[in-house]
Amino acid sequence: MRIGLGLPNAVVDVGEGGILVEIARRAEELGFASLATIGRVAYPNYEELVVLAAAAGATRRIGLQTDILLGPTREPVLLAKQAASLDQLSTGRFVLGVGVGGREDDFTITGMGFHDRGRRWDRNLELIHRAWRGEPLEGTDRPVTPRPVNGESVPLMFGGGAEQMIDRLVKYGIGYTQGGGTPEALTKMKARVDAAWQHAGRQGRPEYRALTYFALGEDAHARAEHSLRDYYGAYGDRVWAGTAKEAAQVRERIQAYEAVGCDELVLFMAAPAIAQAERLAEAATIR
Secondary structure (H helix, E strand, O other): OOOEEEEEOOOOOOOHHHHHHHHHHHHHHHHHEEEOOOOOOOOOOOOOOHHHHHHHHOOOOEEEEEEEEEHHHOOHHHHHHHHHHHHHHHOOOOOEEEOOOOOOOOOOOOOOOOOHHHHHHHHHHHHHHHHHHOOOOOOOOOOOOOOOOOOOOOOOOOOOHHHHHHHHHHHHOOOEEEEOOOHHHHHHHHHHHHHHHHOOOOOOOOOEEEEEEOOOOOOHHHHHHHHHHHHHHHHHHHHHHHOOHHHHHHHHHHHHHOOOOOEEEEEEEEOOOHHHHHHHHHHOOOO
């Protein structure tokens, strides 16, 4: 199982953005498989695609992924252009992880509808893929985005739990990403996705990724607890309780996800510091 590092782009007191680039560089040196971002709109996080573009320019080999980006909060043609641009700039290292979102303020602030977000997202996904294929869209007779590296589509992973998400994944995606939860919950989701994948006649198998949080060392705990409670609000207590706070807990989490067939576990940094990446690499025996 691969181990990714979640960048602290959504930590409210991350400070100057340069620390995110420094962490990205160090993560590649330490041997992590990928760098991931998480984000909202109605929150002062560093925007996910901008962060990954900076990380792409500062690295050469490490994978890049949004885990996840709230698709229906975005204008679809611009999102298609941004994703295809990042795909090309990173020479195919980028995976666009998407979900519909569940907090209304992320939609209100952008002027997007909340209650019709699923229906809009279905229409938007079709439009995005038309753009990636180079088809002219209404209002122009020429392509509007760079072509993805693979010639067809920026690789997509889907998060969430609704049946509609599985339909979208089977139609457009390369796999499923679990945005928090347990290995046991991932096992149940794998059964649902695998069945739908086979029923649709898709070749190969879907990929499975999951995320969890870590804050290693007592010096990081207070800052990490504050950041998670602030970001997750009413769910902050639960997220903090599930955060890996010791090296042994990191190893247990890795072993548990590996045992259920997870392909990549992304550990998100809850207290921003290069030392946190180094402690994680040691705990996970990456180096």
